[in-house]
Amino acid sequence: SAVISQKPSRDICQRGTSLTIQCQVDSQVTMMFWYRQQPGQSLTLIATANQGSEATYESGFVIDKFPISRPNLTFSTLTVSNMSPEDSSIYLCSVRVPVGETQYFGPGTRLLVL
């Protein structure tokens, strides 16, 4: 299994500002993912973050809006840039463990943009 922590757990931000969310895993993993969950909705994949390469973004998400860093095999950050109220969501970090293919999720970062 994998234990994942995220910082901050929640934040309230003003529109036009940016927030960086950190994700820390207790073991080395190759595959890390960032998801967004808008209020009352299911999870949508933002991007896949692999160490040593640029993140791969899903349709509808761009690097300028959601820059991602992956400096090593246990850590990643997601920045939500130039925020608007539509960015109010829960952002979840996720990792895939090599053996068994189970995918684990962090506790999420609840973001409210005013």
Next chain:
Amino acid sequence: SQQGEEDPQALSIQEGENATMNCSYKTSINNLQWYRQNSGRGLVHLILIRSNEREKHSGRLRVTLDTSKKSSSLLITASRAADTASYFCATRQTGANNLFFGTGTRLTVIP
């Protein structure tokens, strides 16, 4: 959409009853995973079933998979108030690295 569909969207049962949630998906998959989410918090992994498996059990949970119908079901037996949560299915498509999530079922267990 790559998302699966779950039904029902919401389910309300009495404590002690069984709860069944269904998930349908669109493409061939490598595996399907079920998660629980309490009140907008993080997701708790419940069970993974591979495409070559038809049924798996874990405690009070029973998951079935029918790849010919592209569907799965999650059965929670002898439900408890603590089972109140949203339940999501997620599929890993063949050849893909990530998961795509269903729309979710909101389960309420009444004490």
